[in-house]
Structures are given as structure tokens and as C-alpha cells.
Amino acid sequence: MDTLAPVTLPPAPVPAPAGGLFVSFEGGDGSGKSTQSRLLGEWLTAQGRTVVLTREPGGTELGQVLRREVLHGGHLDPRTEALLYAADRAHHVASLVRPALAAGSVVVTDRYLDSSVAYQGSGRDLGADEVERLSLWATGGLLPALTVLLDLDPAAGLERMRAREGGPDRLESAGEEFHRRTRAAFLDRAAADPGRWLVLDAARPVAEIAADVRTRVADLLGLDAAAPGVRP
Ligand code: TYD
Numbered sequence: 001m002d003t004l005a006p007v008t009l010p011p012a013p014v015p016a017p018a019g020g021l022f023v024s025f026e027g028g029d030g031s032g033k034s035t036q037s038r039l040l041g042e043w044l045t046a047q048g049r050t051v052v053l054t055r056e057p058g059g060t061e062l063g064q065v066l067r068r069e070v071l072h073g074g075h076l077d078p079r080t081e082a083l084l085y086a087a088d089r090a091h092h093v094a095s096l097v098r099p100a101l102a103a104g105s106v107v108v109t110d111r112y113l114d115s116s117v118a119y120q121g122s123g124r125d126l127g128a129d130e131v132e133r134l135s136l137w138a139t140g141g142l143l144p145a146l147t148v149l150l151d152l153d154p155a156a157g158l159e160r161m162r163a164r165e166g167g168p169d170r171l172e173s174a175g176e177e178f179h180r181r182t183r184a185a186f187l188d189r190a191a192a193d194p195g196r197w198l199v200l201d202a203a204r205p206v207a208e209i210a211a212d213v214r215t216r217v218a219d220l221l222g223l224d225a226a227a228p229g230v231r232p
Helices: 033-046 061-072 078-102 113-123 128-139 154-162 176-192 206-221
Strands: 021-027 051-055 106-110 146-151 197-201
Touching: 021 033, 021 078, 021 113, 021 206, 033 051, 033 106, 033 146, 033 206, 051 078, 061 078, 078 106, 078 113, 078 128, 113 128, 113 176, 146 176, 146 206, 154 176, 176 197, 197 206
Parallel strands: 021 106, 021 146, 051 106, 146 197
Antiparallel strands: none
């Protein structure tokens, strides 16, 4: 027979286990995700919460190996690239994110599934729905309770990247049109699901952005956003 077996749909997205909170930061390169993740982590720690700060790709030992290959190895075709990010995510969720959430921690990740949908789905043209299905399958349907989009003009992000050591990686050097598509994809996804997303202008001062993030997270955790913590 020539016909392919029917495609199995991924499981419906499931919420994070009770007690923990799963937060992701998304945005273009140079938008300040790691700074904001760190500031949120410091403030939550000052509130007595256990925080796990992590990132994709590369949040685990295996992930480090995958990160090196996918960002600094030789040419990869887009499907291979998408599968490597999905493999990194599957292992990250199974070995680190889910256990931490189950233990009641706040998990803050610098990039998650929405990066694949934007970069591989729209940037590389693989199709947003297909790439999302792949990631939902890889993670057993785990979505963050909150995704903060640090939105920035790609030209401004590139300017910030140039000031950094090490030079651009493979994705960073993918060209202006690619980065315009990924930015539009992030904004479209955010507009379609405002309950999960918080969109912030990443060109604003760091302290102002951090305060807006705190307000939303405090609301989710029943904390006082004005409570003292480490100030940016
Ligand atoms: P990131 O760790 O944010 O880069 P850096 O630490 O250098 O600021 O992300 C690395 C690159 O990987 C970034 O260009 C976006 C890309 N990426 C994808 O294309 N798909 C994905 O699923 C993820 C998680 C990242």
C-alpha cells in the first residue's frame, strides 16, 4: 500500500502541575530576555520562592551538546534544525522543567516552544502549525502559564548583539527578512492568546520592563508586586 498512516494529533495542552509556575521569555536576539529572567528570578527568590532559571536550547547537559551543534555547527536543513530544537525541548521538559514544577518551583525559561514556532515555523518557512504540533508532542503538551514577549525592532536587537563578545551565531546571522518574519510571528501568537502572553516594548528602560513583569507574576502567585527585592 502507498498510503501513509493517519497523523496522530498531539495531546491537548495540559497546565503545569499545581504549586509551581512556568514562565517563559521570548523575543528576538538582543531583546534582553536573559537580563529580565535573572531580575525576575532574583525578585521571586527574595519573596521566598524556589526559582529554577533555565534556557533553550541548552538547559541540560544533553541540551548543551545539541546547542553547540544547532548554533555553531555546520549547515543544517530546516527540518533537522527543527527536530534538534524539539529534542532539546523534550529532554529539558522531562528531566528538568516538569520535576521542578512538581516540586512547587517557579521555572523561568529564556525561550521555549514559541521560539520554534516563530524561528523554524515562520522564519524557516516550515509552517507554524506543524512546528507547534511537533513541540507539543515533544513536551507532552506543556505550555507556560505566562509568556513574556520582549518585542524589539530586529535592527535594534542586532545593534545590541554587535556590542557583545563572540559574534553572531547561525540564527543571528540569518538576515533581516528572517528576523522580521519571526518578530511578526511572535506578535501574531501573542495577539491570539492574550491570557498567556504579556507583550512589552523591549526598548524601554530595564527597570520599567522588570516592574511590569513583576506585576503580572505577582498576580499569578498572589504576591505583592511592590514587595522589596533586589532592584535592577
Ligand atoms: P539564545 O539562547 O536566545 O541566544 P543567545 O544566548 O545567543 O542570545 O537563542 C539561540 C538562538 O536559537 C536564537 O537565535 C534563536 C534560536 N532558536 C530557534 O531558532 N528555535 C528554538 O526553538 C529556540 C529555543 C531557539
